[in-house]
Amino acid sequence: MSLRLKNISLPLADFVLEVDVEMHGRVTAVFGPSGAGKTSLLDLIAGLRVARSAFIQLDGSVLTDTAKKFSRATHRRGIGYVPQDLALFPHLSVRQNLFYGRKAREADGPSVSFEHVLKVLEIEPLISRGVTELSGGEKQRVALARALLASPRLLLLDEPLASLDVPLREKIIPYLGRVRDEFQIPMLCVTHDRFVALTLADEIVVLMGGKIMQTGPVSDVFNFPANAEVARFVGVETLQPGRITGVNEGLATVTINRVTLTALAPATPADAVFICIRGEDVVLQRDVAVSSVRNRLPARIIAIRPEGALFRVELDAGFTLFALVTRPACDELGLREGDSITALIKTPAIHLVPR
Amino acid sequence: MTAVEWQIVGFTVWVAALSTVMILPFGLALAWALARANWPGKSLVETLITLPLVMPPVAVGLILLEVFGRRGALGGLLHDRLNLDVIFTWRAVLLALSVMSAPLLIRSARVAFEEVNPRLEQIARTLGAGGWRVFFTITVPLAARGIVGGMLLAFARALGEFGATIMVVGYMPGKTATISLAIYENVQIGEDARAYRLLAVSVVLAFIAVWGSEFFLRRKKTA
Amino acid sequence: MKKPILFTVWLVLSAVALPLRATEVTVFAAASLTDSLKEIAANYEKQSGDKIIFNFGASSTLARQIEAGAPADLFFSADEAQMDRLAKRDLIDTATRQDRLGNSLVVVVPNDSPLVINSASDLANANVRQIALADPRAVPAGVYAKAWLEKLRLWPAIEPKVIPTENVRAALAAVASGNVDAGVVYKTDAAISKRVKIACEVPRADGPDIRYPMARVKGSPQPEAAKKFLDCLASKEAGQIFMRYGFLLRQ
Numbered sequence: 001m002s003l004r005l006k007n008i009s010l011p012l013a014d015f016v017l018e019v020d021v022e023m024h025g026r027v028t029a030v031f032g033p034s035g036a037g038k039t040s041l042l043d044l045i046a047g048l049r050v051a052r053s054a055f056i057q058l059d060g061s062v063l064t065d066t067a068k069k070f071s072r073a074t075h076r077r078g079i080g081y082v083p084q085d086l087a088l089f090p091h092l093s094v095r096q097n098l099f100y101g102r103k104a105r106e107a108d109g110p111s112v113s114f115e116h117v118l119k120v121l122e123i124e125p126l127i128s129r130g131v132t133e134l135s136g137g138e139k140q141r142v143a144l145a146r147a148l149l150a151s152p153r154l155l156l157l158d159e160p161l162a163s164l165d166v167p168l169r170e171k172i173i174p175y176l177g178r179v180r181d182e183f184q185i186p187m188l189c190v191t192h193d194r195f196v197a198l199t200l201a202d203e204i205v206v207l208m209g210g211k212i213m214q215t216g217p218v219s220d221v222f223n224f225p226a227n228a229e230v231a232r233f234v235g236v237e238t239l240q241p242g243r244i245t246g247v248n249e250g251l252a253t254v255t256i257n258r259v260t261l262t263a264l265a266p267a268t269p270a271d272a273v274f275i276c277i278r279g280e281d282v283v284l285q286r287d288v289a290v291s292s293v294r295n296r297l298p299a300r301i302i303a304i305r306p307e308g309a310l311f312r313v314e315l316d317a318g319f320t321l322f323a324l325v326t327r328p329a330c331d332e333l334g335l336r337e338g339d340s341i342t343a344l345i346k347t348p349a350i351h352l353v354p355r
Numbered sequence: 356m357t358a359v360e361w362q363i364v365g366f367t368v369w370v371a372a373l374s375t376v377m378i379l380p381f382g383l384a385l386a387w388a389l390a391r392a393n394w395p396g397k398s399l400v401e402t403l404i405t406l407p408l409v410m411p412p413v414a415v416g417l418i419l420l421e422v423f424g425r426r427g428a429l430g431g432l433l434h435d436r437l438n439l440d441v442i443f444t445w446r447a448v449l450l451a452l453s454v455m456s457a458p459l460l461i462r463s464a465r466v467a468f469e470e471v472n473p474r475l476e477q478i479a480r481t482l483g484a485g486g487w488r489v490f491f492t493i494t495v496p497l498a499a500r501g502i503v504g505g506m507l508l509a510f511a512r513a514l515g516e517f518g519a520t521i522m523v524v525g526y527m528p529g530k531t532a533t534i535s536l537a538i539y540e541n542v543q544i545g546e547d548a549r550a551y552r553l554l555a556v557s558v559v560l561a562f563i564a565v566w567g568s569e570f571f572l573r574r575k576k577t578a
Numbered sequence: 579m580k581k582p583i584l585f586t587v588w589l590v591l592s593a594v595a596l597p598l599r600a601t602e603v604t605v606f607a608a609a610s611l612t613d614s615l616k617e618i619a620a621n622y623e624k625q626s627g628d629k630i631i632f633n634f635g636a637s638s639t640l641a642r643q644i645e646a647g648a649p650a651d652l653f654f655s656a657d658e659a660q661m662d663r664l665a666k667r668d669l670i671d672t673a674t675r676q677d678r679l680g681n682s683l684v685v686v687v688p689n690d691s692p693l694v695i696n697s698a699s700d701l702a703n704a705n706v707r708q709i710a711l712a713d714p715r716a717v718p719a720g721v722y723a724k725a726w727l728e729k730l731r732l733w734p735a736i737e738p739k740v741i742p743t744e745n746v747r748a749a750l751a752a753v754a755s756g757n758v759d760a761g762v763v764y765k766t767d768a769a770i771s772k773r774v775k776i777a778c779e780v781p782r783a784d785g786p787d788i789r790y791p792m793a794r795v796k797g798s799p800q801p802e803a804a805k806k807f808l809d810c811l812a813s814k815e816a817g818q819i820f821m822r823y824g825f826l827l828r829q
Binding site for chain 3: 420424425426430440442443525526527540542543544545
């Protein structure tokens with residue numbers, strides 16, 4: 001599919017949403033913190049909101065063109081929408097909700113079989129129930145099914161996991177993956193959850209403060225954030241200011257406080273940089289024998305906090321450094337607050353972003 | 356209660372019900388426009404709708420008399436083109452009841468519409484439903500309690516309407532006599548017993564209508 | 579220093595003096611007497627210094643109000659029935675009761691009406707669809723009109739077309755507004771309105787005997803002043819005013 005958003009300008013409470021982008025992925029994640037304008041963007045695409053200026057084209061058919069004062073009505077756009085609050089119709093049964101979009105008209109997108117959707121999302125047993133009797137996860141799947149059954153040519157999802165607790169989130173993501181794989185319907189997913197972006201999306205559009213910071217394949221954005229804000233958001237655990245004191249044969253020496261690190265030289269020469277280190281790239285070791293790792297930092301453990309299946313360890317290595325380790329590893333090493341330990345960081349794992 | 360009195364009661368209930376049904380389409384449309392949109396002149400319309408609730412009913416009746424009389428703007432048209440008279444006929448009763456009770460319906464329906472989450476209407480549109488379908492399958496069912504409560508309130512008001520009515524009709528049992536007109540007339544001519552019987556019926560009817568209205572308008576616990 | 583003192587003295591004197599001088603006489607009178615009585619009262623007030631307060635309406639309504647204890651000094655009814663009603667309840671000073679005036683009935687139509695009504699039977703025609711009468715069950719003007727039509731055996735044909743109104747002036751207004759085809763009112767009323775014309779008069783022979791009795795109400799707040807005004811109403815000067823408005827004198 002190809003979704004073109006050009007000259008979008010929409011004044012919001014604190015900033016103006018300005019977007020100019022083309023999306024082609026099977027699943028595109030619009031990734032950014034809450035309040036960045038992501039929901040407003042979805043509303044514009046669905047035709048639920050009017051922008052000061054906008055040109056929206058989906059697969060060659062123009063949906064909105066403010067220059068020509070044209071905007072196709074929402075119910076004729078064939079764009080499915082699963083909003084954050086799910087908006088299931090409380091006065092209709094599950095079955096009636098599911099059938100709502102299924103009318104006697106030509107499907108805009110690939111036709112979707114009722115039984116197939118029920119099977120993929122495992123909602124057969126829920127059919128005759130009332131909407132208010134469903135649990136959070138069940139409601140999510142019904143809302144998803146309802147949008148799919150209208151045979152849309154594009155599916156919009158607003159924070160699909162936001163209203164669920166952690167164990168439930170891990171259960172729903174596979175369903176979303178199945179929808180991506182079983183039905184040939186492109187999806188545009190708005191989220192601030194890295195996990196969703198990482199597991200589902202082919203490409204990412206990073207939206208912050210109403211402006212697009214970066215677009216590209218998922219791995220590019222996560223491994224090479226374009227600037228400090230994106231890096232912070234994308235989930236780089238350690239982000240510290242530093243200075244490049246020397247560059248030699250593609251390697252840069254970088255100083256933070258009194259600590260020196262070896263990193264890959266950045267593409268554009270810079271003096272003041274941000275040092276980005278992902279928590280999972282920090283190895284904690286008690287006995288440091290000979291190793292290929294260039295950066296071996298003696299550190300003291302400040303705090304250990306659980307994060308899902310991992311532990312986030314806060315270290316003082318001359319600067320604040322975070323490491324993500326598994327529970328078994330933590331037990332094996334006998335990590336305790338106040339301990340001294342060595343932190344190992346491979347040179348390519350340190351990413352330098354010009355300040 | 357004599358046959359004539361039952362006839363008066365029957366006529367009153369019938370015309371009140373008819374007026375409630377008549378104001379429904381226009382009232383709901385106006386209530387929806389007030390609830391969902393902003394448009395120039397909106398506050399003027401809101402004020403006009405509230406006027407019959409606070410103006411002296413006889414003043415409203417006088418306005419109706421002027422407009423719908425044979426020499427009036429609308430009444431003249433009806434008389435000349437369609438040979439239809441309004442003033443002094445049952446149509447004037449219907450008119451007076453409608454005008455005086457419509458504001459209650461419109462206000463209740465507006466509140467009911469405002470309480471329907473607009474997100475639900477928007478999602479319905481993304482599912483391919485056009486304006487009318489969204490209105491009848493989503494908005495109205497979800498606002499139903501408030502709408503019905505408003506209708507019952509309007510019905511109760513119409514049952515008891517007097518001031519505007521007496522300006523536009525004479526007292527003719529079988530043709531234009533409502534319970535309130537009959538009570539007034541019978542007191543005038545000294546038929547107190549009849550007046551008290553009609554009073555009793557009036558109280559019972561009003562009680563039922565208002566109790567029913569409160570039942571529907573009472574806020575339901577959020578699901 | 580002087581002005582406020584003078585003002586206060588004047589205020590006190592007038593407050594004390596007024597009740598001594600100006601007495602209020604409350605008169606409940608039939609609606610058809612509105613204009614004539616107002617003129618007579620205006621003259622009387624200038625001469626006597628008393629103030630006349632009127633309550634005009636259907637005689638039946640007024641009688642009802644007096645029955646309920648309304649503070650009337652005089653009752654001037656458009657028919658005997660309402661006066662008898664009060665007399666039966668011992669509410670009037672029968673010594674002061676006198677038949678003062680007579681009147682005649684006319685059929686009126688809106689002054690732009692093309693209808694031709696020469697006699698009562700014309701009222702039964704199909705082209706006369708609505709006829710305004712003061713409520714024929716109680717208000718004297720309506721009672722008289724009904725009596726007249728019953729005598730001619732036309733009442734059953736005409737009754738379905740009757741629009742009953744609150745009092746005779748309301749019937750007149752209905753005709754004047756053009757909302758009804760015709761009405762039956764007193765000749766004196768027809769003269770008042772410029773927007774109606776008389777279609778035909780009810781001849782004295784066919785018409786009912788219209789009498790306007792007046793009397794003092796027992797237990798009235800101002801018995802002396804009431805008697806004084808009653809005498810004025812019975813006087814020759816008042817009689818001439820009544821005649822100018824088209825009433826017939828019975829004394």
